[in-house]
Amino acid sequence: MLAARLKKILESKTLVSPEADGSVTLREQDVMDVSVLQIPERAATVNLQHIGDFSGVKNGRWKQRCDYMFALDQVDGSEVVFVELKKSLDTGKEKAMEQLRRSPPVLMYLKSLCQLEEQCTDEGVELRLRYFVISERYGERLDKQRVRPNRRPETEQFKSIQVGIVVGGPLTFASLFSG
Numbered sequence: 001m002l003a004a005r006l007k008k009i010l011e012s013k014t015l016v017s018p019e020a021d022g023s024v025t026l027r028e029q030d031v032m033d034v035s036v037l038q039i040p041e042r043a044a045t046v047n048l049q050h051i052g053d054f055s056g057v058k059n060g061r062w063k064q065r066c067d068y069m070f071a072l073d074q075v076d077g078s079e080v081v082f083v084e085l086k087k088s089l090d091t092g093k094e095k096a097m098e099q100l101r102r103s104p105p106v107l108m109y110l111k112s113l114c115q116l117e118e119q120c121t122d123e124g125v126e127l128r129l130r131y132f133v134i135s136e137r138y139g140e141r142l143d144k145q146r147v148r149p150n151r152r153p154e155t156e157q158f159k160s161i162q163v164g165i166v167v168g169g170p171l172t173f174a175s176l177f178s179g
Contacts, residue, residue: 001073002080002127003044005114016045016068023170026068028085032136035170042073043173051106064102066131072177077126080107081176083134089167090139097158100131132164132176 007015016024018039027033028049039045046069053063066084082103084096107129115122132153153164153175164176 001042001125002078002111002114003042003071003073005118006044006046006071006110009110009113009117010044010046011050014047014050016047018045026083026085026134028067031087032085034085034134034136036070036176037170037172039173040072044071045069046071046110048103048106051110061098061102064099065106066096066099066103069103069107070173070176077128079128079130079177081130081132082107083132083176086133086135088137088139089133089135089165093133093135093165094158096133097131097156097161097163100133100163101159101161103131104129129161130164130176131161132166134166134169134171136168138167 016026018024021037022039023035023037024039024045025033025035026045036045047067048065048069049067051065057063066082068083068085070081070083072079072081082100084099086092086096111122111127153166156163156165166175
């Protein structure tokens with residue numbers, strides 16, 4: 001399955017290992033940190049910021065991708081959640097969604113490497129994709145947050161993908177994969 005194979009082929013600096021309590025901290029330098037709790041062993045957390053660019057591809061939108069990716073092995077296939085971190089939603093939400101939309105080619109490359117390593121094709125194995133923007137707050141100017149945080153992600157359609165939007169943290173791993 002994908003998560004187990006990713007753990008075999010990726011360098012340790014690219015994989016985010018869970019802490020003793022089963023949590024990982026997603027971090028974007030000088031932007032924000034968020035904890036994801038209760039990471040199962042059959043999951044892999046990949047820091048896509050540590051995956052190099054495709055050198056022959058022009059700079060700009062063709063090299064955009066999100067910050068992190070979770071892969072979870074299921075009985076009937078694998079699920080992948082792409083995560084983009086943003087300090088506030090009012091600045092750059094659309095850019096974050098575009099980065100998410102442009103992330104699957106990196107997954108397809110990694111998946112192909114895994115298939116070559118294992119000498120398999122994964123025909124008939126389902127691969128489900130999800131997309132999330134996680135933000136510290138709604139806006140830059142006033143730090144007005146809900147008194148009780150909404151733990152159910154809001155969803156928005158962006159071009160060809162459905163994006164979950166989460167404000168605040170920490171959040172559970174299951175909340176990224178449910179719904």
